[in-house]
């Protein structure tokens with residue numbers, strides 16, 4: 001087992017070459033890096049039709065994260081004595097039409113973080129913050145990878161302000177509660193976790209990229225398999241992608257069929 005070691009090259013049928021220069025020999029390679037990143041590492045023959053499919057795979061993420069350290073918990077206007085919102089996922093939205101409009105703006109290159117999910121980790125585990133303090137993580141949509149105006153470096157904080165202003169409609173004291181915040185746009189998520197476009201599911205989960213149109217575990221590159229969120233049945237923390245790839249490897253190594261088991 002070699003963990004935390006970046007792969008520099010995938011050598012089909014031979015193994016992987018680590019950035020440190022070490023060759024790890026393997027007849028079968030299973031990659032959970034997204035298909036664009038995986039293919040870019042292949043030092044060998046990638047059939048053109050597969051390469052074209054990978055290139056046309058849509059990986060522009062609309063997701064923005066705002067991670068906050070809080071001095072105290074905010075007060076929601078919809079709060080009531082018998083509800084503890086902090087232990088739930090709090091969804092901020094002004095309705096389906098506004099959400100659709102935000103999506104369309106983002107597709108045109110303008111950030112419109114009008115739909116947010118809020119998580120308060122400290123409501124479950126207060127050891128993750130100093131006594132009396134709290135943590136809030138915001139998952140916001142929609143913000144484009146490529147902005148029509150400016151860059152993420154020049155606009156990151158302004159876009160973060162928009163997220164907080166939107167939340168303030170439902171929790172007016174939110175700004176006073178924030179001691180520190182970190183804003184991560186799609187390029188930041190890409191840099192942090194290595195998924196192309198910062199796409200949380202390694203590719204849009206829309207009908208044109210789902211079901212039979214998602215990647216399968218097997219690739220036409222010798223000995224190379226995919227187990228990432230870009231494979232069937234799609235993104236999320238579901239483990240089925242890994243199970244499917246493992247079955248494919250076992251079947252190919254042993255010449256058996258495990259389908260239906």
Ligand SMILES: Cc1cc2nc3c(=O)[nH]c(=O)nc-3n(C[C@H](O)[C@H](O)[C@H](O)COP(=O)(O)OP(=O)(O)OC[C@H]3O[C@@H](n4cnc5c(N)ncnc54)[C@H](O)[C@@H]3O)c2cc1C
Nearest residue numbers: 005006007032033193194195200201227228229235236237
């Ligand atoms: C901000 C965010 C919020 C999310 N929220 C949810 C949620 O609430 N619920 C849910 O179910 N899912 C959520 N997801 C999606 C879920 O996390 C992903 O679908 C899932 O983690 C994908 O798993 P994976 O193993 O396919 O890929 P990843 O977890 O992306 O793993 C790919 C790995 O490949 C590594 N890698 C890339 N290049 C190389 C290289 N050259 N050498 C070595 N390693 C390399 C990367 O470092 C990374 O660790 C979220 C994702 C994000 C980013």
